[in-house]
Structure formats: structure tokens, C-alpha cells
Amino acid sequence: MYKEINIGLIGLGVIGGQVAKVLQEKAGDLSLQAGTPIKLRKIKVLPSDLEKPLVRQFPEELFTTNDDDFFNDNSIKIIIELIGGERPAYDYITRALQGGKHVVTANKEVIAKHGLKLRALAHEHGASLYYEASVGGGIPLIAPLETDLRANYIKSIYAIINGTTNYILTRMSKDGIEFERALADAQKLGYAEANPKNDIEGIDAAYKIAIMATLAFQSEVRPEEVYNKGISKLDSRDFRYAGELGYEIKLLAIAKQYDNAIEARVHPAFIHKDSVLAGVNGVFNAVSIEGDLVGQVVFTGQGAGPLATSSAVISDVLRAAGNYTLGTSTSAIKINAAKVVQPIANIITRYYLRLSILDSTGVLASIARVLGAHKISIASVIQKETDTLSQTAEIVIMTHPAAGRAVDAAISELSMLQVVKEINNVIRVEEQ
Amino acid sequence: MYKEINIGLIGLGVIGGQVAKVLQEKAGDLSLQAGTPIKLRKIKVLPSDLEKPLVRQFPEELFTTNDDDFFNDNSIKIIIELIGGERPAYDYITRALQGGKHVVTANKEVIAKHGLKLRALAHEHGASLYYEASVGGGIPLIAPLETDLRANYIKSIYAIINGTTNYILTRMSKDGIEFERALADAQKLGYAEANPKNDIEGIDAAYKIAIMATLAFQSEVRPEEVYNKGISKLDSRDFRYAGELGYEIKLLAIAKQYDNAIEARVHPAFIHKDSVLAGVNGVFNAVSIEGDLVGQVVFTGQGAGPLATSSAVISDVLRAAGNYTLGTSTSAIKINAAKVVQPIANIITRYYLRLSILDSTGVLASIARVLGAHKISIASVIQKETDTLSQTAEIVIMTHPAAGRAVDAAISELSMLQVVKEINNVIRVEEQ
Numbered sequence: 001m002y003k004e005i006n007i008g009l010i011g012l013g014v015i016g017g018q019v020a021k022v023l024q025e026k027a028g029d030l031s032l033q034a035g036t037p038i039k040l041r042k043i044k045v046l047p048s049d050l051e052k053p054l055v056r057q058f059p060e061e062l063f064t065t066n067d068d069d070f071f072n073d074n075s076i077k078i079i080i081e082l083i084g085g086e087r088p089a090y091d092y093i094t095r096a097l098q099g100g101k102h103v104v105t106a107n108k109e110v111i112a113k114h115g116l117k118l119r120a121l122a123h124e125h126g127a128s129l130y131y132e133a134s135v136g137g138g139i140p141l142i143a144p145l146e147t148d149l150r151a152n153y154i155k156s157i158y159a160i161i162n163g164t165t166n167y168i169l170t171r172m173s174k175d176g177i178e179f180e181r182a183l184a185d186a187q188k189l190g191y192a193e194a195n196p197k198n199d200i201e202g203i204d205a206a207y208k209i210a211i212m213a214t215l216a217f218q219s220e221v222r223p224e225e226v227y228n229k230g231i232s233k234l235d236s237r238d239f240r241y242a243g244e245l246g247y248e249i250k251l252l253a254i255a256k257q258y259d260n261a262i263e264a265r266v267h268p269a270f271i272h273k274d275s276v277l278a279g280v281n282g283v284f285n286a287v288s289i290e291g292d293l294v295g296q297v298v299f300t301g302q303g304a305g306p307l308a309t310s311s312a313v314i315s316d317v318l319r320a321a322g323n324y325t326l327g328t329s330t331s332a333i334k335i336n337a338a339k340v341v342q343p344i345a346n347i348i349t350r351y352y353l354r355l356s357i358l359d360s361t362g363v364l365a366s367i368a369r370v371l372g373a374h375k376i377s378i379a380s381v382i383q384k385e386t387d388t389l390s391q392t393a394e395i396v397i398m399t400h401p402a403a404g405r406a407v408d409a410a411i412s413e414l415s416m417l418q419v420v421k422e423i424n425n426v427i428r429v430e431e432q
Numbered sequence: 433m434y435k436e437i438n439i440g441l442i443g444l445g446v447i448g449g450q451v452a453k454v455l456q457e458k459a460g461d462l463s464l465q466a467g468t469p470i471k472l473r474k475i476k477v478l479p480s481d482l483e484k485p486l487v488r489q490f491p492e493e494l495f496t497t498n499d500d501d502f503f504n505d506n507s508i509k510i511i512i513e514l515i516g517g518e519r520p521a522y523d524y525i526t527r528a529l530q531g532g533k534h535v536v537t538a539n540k541e542v543i544a545k546h547g548l549k550l551r552a553l554a555h556e557h558g559a560s561l562y563y564e565a566s567v568g569g570g571i572p573l574i575a576p577l578e579t580d581l582r583a584n585y586i587k588s589i590y591a592i593i594n595g596t597t598n599y600i601l602t603r604m605s606k607d608g609i610e611f612e613r614a615l616a617d618a619q620k621l622g623y624a625e626a627n628p629k630n631d632i633e634g635i636d637a638a639y640k641i642a643i644m645a646t647l648a649f650q651s652e653v654r655p656e657e658v659y660n661k662g663i664s665k666l667d668s669r670d671f672r673y674a675g676e677l678g679y680e681i682k683l684l685a686i687a688k689q690y691d692n693a694i695e696a697r698v699h700p701a702f703i704h705k706d707s708v709l710a711g712v713n714g715v716f717n718a719v720s721i722e723g724d725l726v727g728q729v730v731f732t733g734q735g736a737g738p739l740a741t742s743s744a745v746i747s748d749v750l751r752a753a754g755n756y757t758l759g760t761s762t763s764a765i766k767i768n769a770a771k772v773v774q775p776i777a778n779i780i781t782r783y784y785l786r787l788s789i790l791d792s793t794g795v796l797a798s799i800a801r802v803l804g805a806h807k808i809s810i811a812s813v814i815q816k817e818t819d820t821l822s823q824t825a826e827i828v829i830m831t832h833p834a835a836g837r838a839v840d841a842a843i844s845e846l847s848m849l850q851v852v853k854e855i856n857n858v859i860r861v862e863e864q
Contacts, residue, residue, distance in 0.1 A: 022725065026583070032768055033582055132580065138726035140572065140580035148564065148572035150465055151458070151746035276732070279711065293454065293743035294570035294733065300708070301729035311725035314583035328758060336464055 005034065005321050006041035008076040008101075010092055011083035015106060016043075017054045018306035019082060019313050024058070030314065034321040044070040071095050078320045080313060081105040090114055093129070100125045102320035102329075106133035106309055112207035112223040115214065120332045128323045128330040130316035135208045136161060136285050138311035139301040145215040145289070152291025154216040156256040158432045161208045163283035163304045164192045164199035165231050165251040169268075170281040173239050173248060179232055191283055201230035202251060202266035209253035213264050216289070217257045219337040221264050227344040229267040238354060238425050241382065241396050242270055245352075248278040252430060262339045263347055270352050270429040277432060288432065345405035350379065350429035352398055355414065356422040359393040363419045367395070370417065374410040376402040392421060398429065437466065437753050438473035440508040440533075442524055443515035447538060448475075449486045450738035451514060451745050456490070462746065466753040476502040503527050510752045512745060513537040522546055525561070532557045534752035534761075538565035538741055544639035544655040547646065552764045560755045560762040562748035567640045568593060568717050570743035571733040577647040577721070584723025586648040588688040590864045593640045595715035595736045596624045596631035597663050597683040601700075602713040605671050605680060611664055623715055633662035634683060634698035641685035645696050648721070649689045651769040653696050659776040661699035670786060670857050673814065673828050674702055677784075680710040684862060694771045695779055702784050702861040709864060720864065777837035782811065782861035784830055787846065788854040791825040795851045799827070802849065806842040808834040824853060830861065 009020055023030070023040040031037045043062050049055065050063065064070050071092075079096040081103060083089050090110045096103050097118065105111065111118070111131045122129040132142045145154070160166050164186055171182040183200070186192035198204045206226040213221040231251050242249050247270040256263040271278050276298050280286040285303025290296045302308040323329055357363050368378060382396040399407075407426065414420050441452055455462070455472040463469045475494050481487065482495065496502050503524075511528040513535060515521050522542045528535050529550065537543065543550070543563045554561040564574045577586070592598050596618055603614040615632070618624035630636045638658040645653040663683050674681050679702040688695040703710050708730050712718040717735025722728045734740040755761055789795050800810060814828040831839075839858065846852050 022583070029585075030583065033766070138581075138723075139729050140576045143575065143580050144572045147751065148575050148747055149570075149743065150750050151454070151462065151743050153461075291570075291743060293746070294740050295737075297571050297731070297733035299729070299731060302727045305727075308726050311581065311583050311723060314725070315580055318582050319579065326760060328760065334465070334467075 004037040004039055005077050005324055006039050006075045007317065008042045008044065008070060008073065008079045009040060010044045010070075010079065010081045012043055012045050012049050012052065012054060013082065013084070014306050015309050015313075016082040019080060019310045020058060022310045022314055026314075030318065033318055034325075036321065036325060038317070038321060041076055042070055042073060071099060076101065077324050078102045078104065078317055080317065081107060082313070084109070086110055086113060093118060094121065097121045097125055097127050097129065100127050102128040102324055104130045104313055104316040104320055106131070106313055108134040108204065108207040108211060112210040115211060116220055116333055116335070119330065122330055123332040126329045128320045130319055130330065131211070132316050133309050133312035135211055136287060136299070137301065137303045137305060138308035139285060139287070139299050139303060141212065141287055141299060142215065144299070145212060149289065149291055149294060149297070152293045154257070155290045155292065157209065157212055157216060157254065157287060157289050158277060158430070159209060159212070159253040159285070159287040160250055160277055160280050161253045161285050161287065161303060162199055162202070162205045162251060163285060163302070164196065165205075166280065166285070167191045167283050169231060169234070169249060169251060172234065172236060173243070176236055176239070178236050179234055200232055202228035205251065205253040205266040209255050209264055209266060212287075213255035213262065214333065216255065217262055217337060217339060218334050219257070219262060219339040220335060221255070221262060221341060225264060225341040227265040227267065231268050233425065234268055235425065237394075238427065241352070241354065244382070245398065246273050247271060247429070248273050249427065250277060252277070254430070257339060260339050262341045264341050265344060265347065268427055270427055271432055275432050345408065346403060348401045348403045350399055350401050350431075351407055352396065352425070352427045352429055353411075354394065354396050354424040355420055356424060357393055357395050358419045358421060359391045360419065364395070366417055366419055367397070367414060370413050371399070371410050374402075374406040376400070376406055376410055394424070436469040436471055437509050437756055438471050438507045439749065440474045440476065440502055440505065440511045441472060442476045442502075442511065442513045444475055444477045444481050444484065444486060445514065445516070446738050447741050447745075448514040451512060451742045452490060454742045454746055458746075462750065465750055466757070468753065468757060470749070470753060473508055474502055474505060503531060508533065509756050510534045510536065510749055512749065513539060514745070516541070518542055518545060525550060526553065529553045529557055529559050529561065532559050534560040534756055536562045536745055536748040536752055538563070538745055540566040540636065540639040540643060544642040547643060548652055548765055548767070551762065554762055555764040558761045560752045562751055562762065563643070564748050565741050565744035567643055568719060568731070569733065569735045569737060570740035571717060571719070571731050571735060573644065573719055573731060574647065576731070577644060581721065581723050581726060581729070584725045586689070587722045587724065589641065589644055589648060589686065589719060589721050590709060590862070591641060591644070591685040591717070591719040592682055592709055592712050593685045593717050593719060593735060594631055594634070594637045594683060595717060595734070596628065597634075597637075598712065598717070599623050599715050601663060601666070601681060601683060604666065604668060605675070608668055608671070610668050611666055632664055634660035637683065637685040637698040641687050641696055641698060644719075645687035645694065646765065648687065649694055649769060649771060650766050651689070651694060651771040652767060653687070653694060653773060657696060657773040659697040659699065663700050665857060666700055667857065669826075670859065673784070673786065676814070677830065678705050679703060679861070680705050681859065682709060684709070686862065689771060692771050694773045696773050697776055697779065700859055702859055703864055707864050777840065778835060780833045780835045782831055782833050783839055784828065784857070784859045784861055785843075786826065786828050786856040787852055788856060789825055789827050790851045790853060791823045792851065796827070798849055798851055799829070799846060802845050803831070803842050806834075806838040808832070808838055808842055826856070
């Protein structure tokens with residue numbers, strides 16, 4: 001019962017540093033929870049990390065920069081990987097699992113790209129691989145999808161799963177500011193990185209929805225199959241129209257299954273202002289899961305940040321400790337279905353279109369003709385704010401449901417009309 | 433690997449019937465999930481149940497009315513108890529666990545009253561006891577408290593955890609109707625029982641918060657220690673004032689811990705209309721959990737109904753099947769702390785007071801004097817709607833934080849003032 005469980009930690013960045021601190025500060029309580037002493041034994045860092053002031057908060061003998069020294073320490077039973085990025089994290093996780101060590105990670109990129117393989121590897125070596133922290137920070141999502149909702153056929157997941165972009169969109173919606181300023185504010189507050197591409201372009205959210213969809217649908221959804229479109233093209237005018245029409249604009253990560261098909265996509269979307277997700281603001285995350293039995297359940301919380309993420313990491317450490325004590329391991333991911341991820345061109349939704357047009361008679365008729373030729377029917381139109389000097393007006397069209405393919409074709413035709421000066425934006429409307 | 437796992441079901445009421453149906457209809461899929469055939473083998477019912485039309489949907493040989501026939505069937509490995517109420521459910525669960533069978537139940541009364549003992553009994557016999565369905569229908573709550581959020585020191589739980597009362601309060605708030613009519617509508621729609629006492633008086637919610645608090649605080653919270661006050665005294669006027677003041681009225685189940693004390697209580701409360709729980713309407717449930725690491729996480733969904741409840745029951749069956757296959761069991765509940773549940777008189781909150789008074793000069797001064805004598809300070813006052821004939825006015829006072837003891841004493845003194853015609857309502861205000 002009272003064999004000590006030693007932990008090895010890889011990485012001493014923002015998350016790694018926090019996890020190391022919690023492991024030290026809560027050592028007594030965590031050992032009580034696990035029924036056996038839990039001890040941070042080694043931290044593997046880069047030589048440059050040793051310059052960080054944070055290092056001085058821990059006993060010097062905890063640190064190593066040597067891979068062999070770390071991975072060959074047989075007293076270490078659980079390894080926490082918190083360096084992020086695909087390499088060398090993937091190699092480290094592989095090496096740890098091959099050594100029969102239980103692994104806990106927050107690495108969405110590695111899990112999205114290699115999760116199936118790594119779970120199988122863990123199972124083969126009697127080890128565990130836990131990654132609750134890879135999606136939604138401390139919000140329980142992986143465990144509910146794998147266990148608590150397991151009796152369900154999961155129909156859909158609608159998620160606000162990137163706090164950086166949700167902060168930016170909230171500011172644009174509430175304060176009427178433009179994207180660039182909202183991004184700059186997010187960077188100032190530490191909500192966005194200096195290079196914000198992964199967040200802004202929806203790449204981060206695509207990793208996360210791929211991880212959830214694979215578990216929910218028990219069918220492999222690879223991140224490169226997830227369509228992603230970012231938020232940098234959104235304009236304060238889009239938010240103003242959204243408000244007038246009763247909508248909010250959110251970066252949604254969506255996964256659905258029906259028959260033999262799967263949808264998996266990340267893009268800005270109009271959602272009705274009364275929907276649950278429309279009310280999720282700032283850096284908060286929310287994931288709405290619909291199952292055939294449970295109906296809709298929604299999980300909300302802080303989706304990032306070192307403290308919230310450490311909640312998931314350390315709860316996973318306790319799970320792994322339980323496995324170590326019992327001699328059990330995690331199972332491989334069950335893949336029951338081989339469903340095809342639909343190309344975005346096949347996906348049917350309503351659309352919001354915003355165009356700058358010449359303010360002359362017959363323009364709306366020409367536009368309607370093009371849309372009609374592609375079987376896109378118009379639900380409502382707003383025409384506004386004629387600039388008398390340039391004779392330009394702006395027109396906003398809400399369509400009835402149409403496939404991406406039809407809309408793309410119509411848009412490319414519209415852009416060639418002389419009366420259309422610019423296609424300002426094309427955004428899907430989701431009924432969640 | 434492919435040993436069949438036989439299920440025994442006790443009860444064929446609304447929930448039991450639904451669970452039996454899902455076990456039949458999803459047999460193939462559930463077997464795939466469990467990695468071994470899952471089979472509904474026996475349903476224990478009362479002789480009177482055999483008259484139900486539902487019975488004809490299942491093969492006759494499934495049914496038994498004989499206890500020994502059911503409990504002595506050694507081919508049954510998992511028993512699902514869905515009759516509700518304390519007895520004989522408690523005896524059935526005890527008998528099943530003593531026989532080393534894994535038990536799944538939705539029975540909040542039995543778990544709230546006997547959960548610790550039964551978990552210990554399960555552990556002793558190498559069996560499991562799962563009860564995710566006992567709180568919040570299909571919403572994962574038990575597993576998050578026990579596992580996913582386990583690294584946290586849980587500071588508080590604020591919950592809307594009874595759909596019947598939330599439906600009634602939503603109708604009273606949105607439609608301005610009185611309690612009796614809202615209750616009648618709830619009964620017509622099947623949201624409230626013919627005898628609604630357990631829901632209306634907060635007894636059901638008290639069981640549920642006792643179950644959650646015991647897990648969250650790892651300290652036994654017995655249902656009789658949970659203060660409960662129902663919603664039948666609420667008046668449409670309270671909702672009108674709440675609206676004016678920027679609040680909603682909800683039946684909250686609250687549990688908190690600090691130092692060596694625990695709060696556990698169920699009562700109607702004013703909550704700010706912008707708070708997460710204020711937006712939870714109709715039969716929906718929502719549970720907001722605050723941990724030291726994770727911050728605030730909120731779980732929302734349908735908290736009742738046969739289909740949603742079957743999601744939790746059957747996911748628990750899969751959990752139990754996993755234990756059976758691996759030869760593992762659930763642990764006993766870890767009780768680390770022996771914290772004292774505070775009497776409601778000690779609990780300090782702001783208050784809403786509504787009084788009918790004589791409309792004469794100096795009345796407010798007299799009232800303020802009484803409150804002041806009990807160290808209750810007034811935050812705001814509304815005085816309204818004088819009935820000139822009877823010379824009656826209504827006064828609404830929002831106080832600063834005060835202990836229940838002080839408010840009770842002040843109220844009893846106020847009720848003796850000649851200028852106070854009636855104490856209409858006294859409701860706590862919660863900052864969640």
C-alpha cells in the first residue's frame with residue numbers, strides 16, 4: 001500500500017512551473033488522496049531553463065538536463081509532459097510509455113496527431129496515457145466523453161474551446177472595437193501569444209475538436225481533416241449586423257455524426273443570442289455535447305491558464321497513481337466506426353453574406369438571380385448606409401440552408417458582377 | 433474476455449422501464465463498449481407491476497417477483513436498483529453488495545442517508561457501488577467530484593438541482609403567475625408528482641447536496657444536517673421586486689467549506705440576474721463548483737427524466753462491467769476531514785425583507801431601529817403601493833450581510849411592532 005510513487009516532470013514553462021509548485025505545496029494532500037506518498041522526483045529541463053528565477057524555488061537536485069538520466073530512473077513511475085509542440089514531446093512520451101511509465105500530458109498537438117497510436121502503445125506496455133488537460137484546461141471533457149456519457153450515441157459537440165479568440169470576439173462584440181486592437185489588448189493581458197497564429201487561425205481549436213470527436217464518435221478524426229478558418233477577417237460591422245439580427249459571433253469548434261458521416265470544423269459562426277454558447281464570454285470555454293439519451297449537457301469553465309490546467313494534470317496524476325497501485329492501465333481507444341469526415345463544401349447551414357454594392361436600381365435583383373441559380377434562397381435582407389459620394393451601399397443577406405459548395409460558387413460569380421464592389425464577409429449561421 | 437455479463441434490474445417504474453428498454457435496444461452497442469456481451473437477465477418487480485402494459489414489451493421469462501430467485505441467481509453480476517425511496521431499496525442494495533455484486537442506483541435518498549456505509553460494504557466485498565444518476569440526471573457530477581477535480585480543494589458548490597422547483601420558479605418569474613398555478617401546470621406536464629412535497633420543500637435537493645458535499649469535502653454531510661426551506665411561500669410580488677432590483681429567485685442548494693466548518697443548505701435565494709445560475713430556466717439543472725485550482729466550472733443539463741437518467745445509469749453499468757472484467761472495485765469514500773456543519777443561524781448573507789406596514793410617519797425609523805439593535809444594516813429600501821383605504825404600504829428592505837440568528841431575532845421583534853401588519857417574506861441574497 002505505502003510504496004512511494006515518484007513523478008518525473010518534463011518542462012518548466014508557465015504550465016510546468018505551476019504543476020511543479022502544486023505538486024510541492026499539495027504533496028501531503030495528494031498523498032492522502034492517492035493513499036500512498038506522491039513525490040516530485042525529477043524535472044527535465046533545457047540548459048537555458050536553469051537560468052529562470054523559478055528554478056530557485058525548487059531543490060537543485062530535482063533538475064536534470066540529461067534525457068538518459070531522466071528516462072532511465074526506474075524509481076519514476078509517472079511522467080508528466082508539459083513542453084507542448086509535436087517534437088520532441090512525441091518522442092519523450094513514446095520513450096516513457098515504452099518504459100512502462102504512466103504518462104500525463106496537456107499536449108493537444110501530440111494527442112490530436114498521435115493519440116490513437118500512443119494509447120495503443122500505452123496499453124501494450126501496461127501503462128496509462130491521460131490528457132484531460134489537452135482540451136478545456138481544467139474542465140472535465142475527456143473523462144465525460146470516455147466514461148460518464150459512454151452509454152450515449154453522441155450526436156454533436158459545439159464548443160467554444162479557445163479562450164484567446166473568445167476574449168477577442170467578446171471585446172469586438174461588447175466594445176465595438178476592431179480585431180487588431182482586441183488582439184493587442186489580449187497580448188497585453190497575456191491571453192494571446194506574441195505569435196498568435198495557432199489561436200487566431202483556429203488551429204488550436206482544430207486539435208481540440210479532433211481529440212474530442214475521435215473519442216465521441218469512436219472513429220479517427222485527424223486534425224488535418226478538420227476544416228479551420230480563423231477570426232482575423234471579422235470586422236466590427238459584422239458584429240453590428242449580428243447584434244441587429246439577434247446573433248453573436250463566436251469561433252465554434254463543431255463535430256457531428258450522422259449515418260456514416262462526420263462533420264469536424266472550426267470557423268466563426270453566427271449563433272442566436274439566446275443560445276447557451278452565445279452567453280459564454282471572455283476567456284471562458286464552454287462545450288455543449290448532445291447525446292441520444294442525455295440530451296444536451298454543457299460544461300463551462302476557464303479553458304486555459306496555469307492554475308486551471310494544473311487541476312486536470314494533477315487529477316490525471318492521481319488517476320495514473322491509482323493505475324500504478326492496482327496494476328491496471330488505460331485501454332486503447334475503441335474505434336468502432338470508420339466514418340468519413342465530410343469536406344466543408346458538403347456542409348449545409350444558413351449563411352450571412354455582407355457585400356458592398358453599387359447603389360443603383362436592379363442590383364438586388366442581379367444578386368438574387370445569381371444566388372437563385374445556385375439554389376440559395378434568401379431569408380432576409382438589410383440594405384444600408386449609402387455613401388452618396390461613391391454611390392456605394394452595403395447589403396447583408398441571411399440565406400436559408402445551403403451547401404458550402406453552392407455558396408462558394410455563388411460568391412465567386414457575385415464577385416464578378418460589376419455592381420458588386422466587394423464581398424466583405426461570408427459567415428455560417430449555426431442553429432445549436 | 434468474452435464472458436457474458438448478466439444484469440439484474442429492480443423496479444419497472446418510469447426510470448426502470450426506460451433503462452430496461454435501452455438495455456434491450458442498445459445491447460449490441462453496449463456489448464461493444466464493454467468488450468463483452470451485456471445482457472438484461474432478470475427484472476424484479478412487484479406482483480402489481482405485472483399488470484402494466486410495459487411488461488408486454490419484454491420476454492415474460494425476464495420477470496420475477498421473488499427476492500431469492502433474483503438475488504441468488506449467481507449468473508447476475510450487476511444489479512441496477514431503480515425503485516427509489518429508502519426501504520426496501522436499502523435492503524436490496526445491501527443484499528446485492530453482500531453477495532459481491534456490483535450495484536448501480538439512482539436512489540438519492542439511500543445514498544444520502546447510507547452512502548458511506550454502503551461504499552465501505554461494497555469495498556469489503558470487492559464490489560462497486562455507482563450512483564451518478566442520483567444527482568443531476570445524466571449530468572456528470574459524481575465522477576467529476578470524485579475523480580476529474582480531485583486535485584482541488586473544493587471551496588463551494590452552488591446548484592440548481594431540482595427541475596420541478598426550477599420549472600415553477602421560472603414560470604413565476606417569466607409569466608408572473610402564482611405558485612399554486614405554476615405547480616398545477618408542472619403537475620399537468622408530468623414535471624411534478626401528485627404529492628410534490630419532496631421537491632417543493634427542498635428535501636430532494638437536500639439529499640443531492642448532501643451526496644455532493646460528502647464527496648467534495650471528504651467529510652460526512654448527513655441529509656438531516658442540511659437546512660432546507662421550500663418555495664411554497666414565494667409570492668408573485670417577490671418576483672416583481674426581484675426583477676426591479678436586478679435579481680432572479682432560485683431554489684439553491686449550497687455547500688461550502690472553510691477552515692473547519694461546512695455550510696450545507698437548500699432555500700430560495702435572490703441571485704444577481706447576470707450570474708450563471710440565474711440564466712438556468714425550466715427543468716434544467718446547473719451545478720457550479722469552485723475549486724482552488726480549477727476556478728469555477730459549471731455543469732448544465734436535464735437533471736431528470738427517464739432518458740437523461742438512463743444515460744447515467746447505463747454509463748455506470750459500463751463502469752461496473754469494467755470492474756467486473758478487471759476484478760477491481762470502487763473504493764470506500766475517503767473521509768479526511770471531520771468538519772462541522774454550521775447551523776443555519778450562523779450563516780451570514782445579505783437579506784431581502786418584505787413587510788406590510790401601516791402607512792404613517794416614523795414607521796421606517798421604528799423598523800430601522802429594530803434592525804440596528806440587531807446590528808443589521810440596511811443597504812436599500814423600496815416603499816410602495818399604499819392602499820389608502822386600509823392605510824397599508826409595502827416596504828422592501830435589502831440588508832447588508834447579517835447572520836440568520838440576528839435576522840430571526842429582528843424579524844420576531846418586528847412582527848410585534850404595531851406598525852408592522854405582516855412579515856411577508858424573508859429571503860437570503862447569495863453572491864455566487
